Amino acid sequence: MNSSENWLIGQLATKPRLIHSVPVKPEWFGDSAVRELVRLMIKLDGDWIGEMDLAQKFERENKVVAKSIDWRPIDESQLVRYPLGSVVRTLQKQYATAQAQKAAADFARNPDEKNATNLLKAFEEMGKDGNAIKGDQLSQLMHDYVAEMGKPNSTDGMIKTMPKVNELLGGGLSGGQLIIIGARPSTGKSAFVINMMDGIQRNSTEMVIDLYSLEMANKETRNRFISLTSRVPMRVIKRNIPDSDQQQKVVKAAEEFDGSNIKIVEDAKRLGQITQSIRARAASAQKGHYVAFIDYLGLIEPDQPTGNRYQDVTHITRALKVLANELDVPIVLLSQLNRDNARNNRSPELYDLRDSGSIEQDANVVIFLYRTDDEEDASTRQVMVRVAKNRDGELKSMQFEFLPATMLFKVP
Structure with missing residues (x-):
């Protein structure tokens, strides 16, 4: 040495x-x-x-x-x-x-x-220059605001998704946020994200949206989008047996995504692969026009595993939070809950986040999805969506109906 x-x-x-x-x-x-x-x-x-x-x-x-x-x-x-x-x-x-x-x-x-x-x-x-750390003088930031005072923005700068989710989040998704969505398996958190993505692209066709789907293959995710936007049941889409009327609905749904910039990524598993991809895609978008969804935290592989999952998760969430801040983009990260919460069948709390410790600490917003009914095979499931942490807004809850047949989340 x-x-x-x-x-x-x-x-x-x-x-x-x-x-x-x-x-x-x-x-x-x-x-x-x-x-x-x-x-x-x-x-x-x-x-x-x-x-x-x-x-x-x-x-x-x-x-x-x-x-x-x-x-x-x-x-x-x-x-x-x-x-x-x-x-x-x-x-x-x-x-x-x-x-x-x-x-x-x-x-x-x-x-x-x-x-x-x-x-x-x-x-x-x-x-690269390790010394190239930039900052802004508070005095200059304040004078910048004074210069623009009284000139309302045409937009509040937030990324709009589903209307009721926007309401829960105080307007929508904001740059620099790490948003955690936690739920037990089979609650519908992946479907909820697809509803959010569909809402975003409907509000602005200029959005660049990525879904890092570590759990599902691209074709399975595609089928969910088709079912949601066409309202043709998933069982029909998966078996590829739509009748003539349903075929027309699927064609129309596909046309709705013409010109959209949504990418489904199934082959990025390591943290470094995901962060590099997010950097590249965010650089291709206009400011305020990029959002990344990652499904889900438990499947992200650290670049240098420590053998201690708690430490690995700490590194992963901090890295994603730093990246969201650096690029000024929202990153939505799905997470499972600890088994203890499932056994007790209660409303989730921050400490229920799986491999928790840094997750709730690094997150700007934590949203929980949990069932409020007991019918396992119900065609409509009652799902409560609760904002359990919000650094810049209120803590709110709202009841949704989830229709598994078509992946649709709606307010009753």
């Missing part, structure tokens, strides 16, 4: 809480044993007491690899004081440069499209 690597490892080993704020990655380090040590730090999430405790934990984890770590130069490096941020940026830049050199060599050997794409990405990473 070089002096910067030694120093950063020593800082992390002696100050466990730094692992929460320093975006360290194993691949920054040239020594394979050190990379394994960093992976353990991330997995432990700061759960060690000083260097000796970390070393003991590492030896229990992998005795052979742990013996190859030389702690002497790591300890000696701590006699020098460096700015932590500068060391982190140096290691980031060194790694990005090495990756760019490798990508350039690969392209030189085989100049195909894949290697060209990898080379472009590597150079983009190398050109």
